[in-house]
Amino acid sequence: MTNEETIENGYGDALSAPFWQAAKEHKLLLQQCGNCSHFQFYPRPYCLECQSDDVSWVEASGKGTVYSQTTVHVQVSPDFNPPYTVVLVELEEGPRLLGHVSEGEPAIGDQVTIDWNEREDKPPLPVFSVA
Ligand SMILES: [Zn+2]
Numbered sequence: 223m224t225n226e227e228t229i230e231n232g233y234g235d236a237l238s239a240p241f242w243q244a245a246k247e248h249k250l251l252l253q254q255c256g257n258c259s260h261f262q263f264y265p266r267p268y269c270l271e272c273q274s275d276d277v278s279w280v281e282a283s284g285k286g287t288v289y290s291q292t293t294v295h296v297q298v299s300p301d302f303n304p305p306y307t308v309v310l311v312e313l314e315e316g317p318r319l320l321g322h323v324s325e326g327e328p329a330i331g332d333q334v335t336i337d338w339n340e341r342e343d344k345p346p347l348p349v350f351s352v353a
Pocket residue numbers: 255256257258259260269270271272273274
């Protein structure tokens with residue numbers, strides 16, 4: 223697939239395509255540096271800590287802590303009908319990931335686990351529920 227095709231199909235660009243391919247199998251991938259072990263998300267072609275280009279994809283635990291949360295009342299995408307809650311989750315590995323809430327009403331500091339929201343013709347989106 224060309225870069226344009228992957229973007230059109232919801233699989234991101236060449237750099238983020240592995241994330242979306244794994245999402246199809248309900249696996250959360252993060253980049254980890256082979257030089258200093260730093261985890262990072264979103265993907266970059268080099269490590270943010272040591273600038274090494276030895277970064278590769280590894281599977282994350284899918285567990286984390288709510289760092290921040292908000293309820294959206296204004297429609298910003300035709301795919302999402304307000305009101306809905308989104309959480310910024312600090313993953314066990316360190317990076318923060320934004321996602322919708324699938325179950326419960328998580329508060330800041332709550333432990334959450336990842337789940338996947340299936341979509342038609344696109345890879346699933348990560349969502350979180352209270353652990
Ligand atoms: Zn590094």
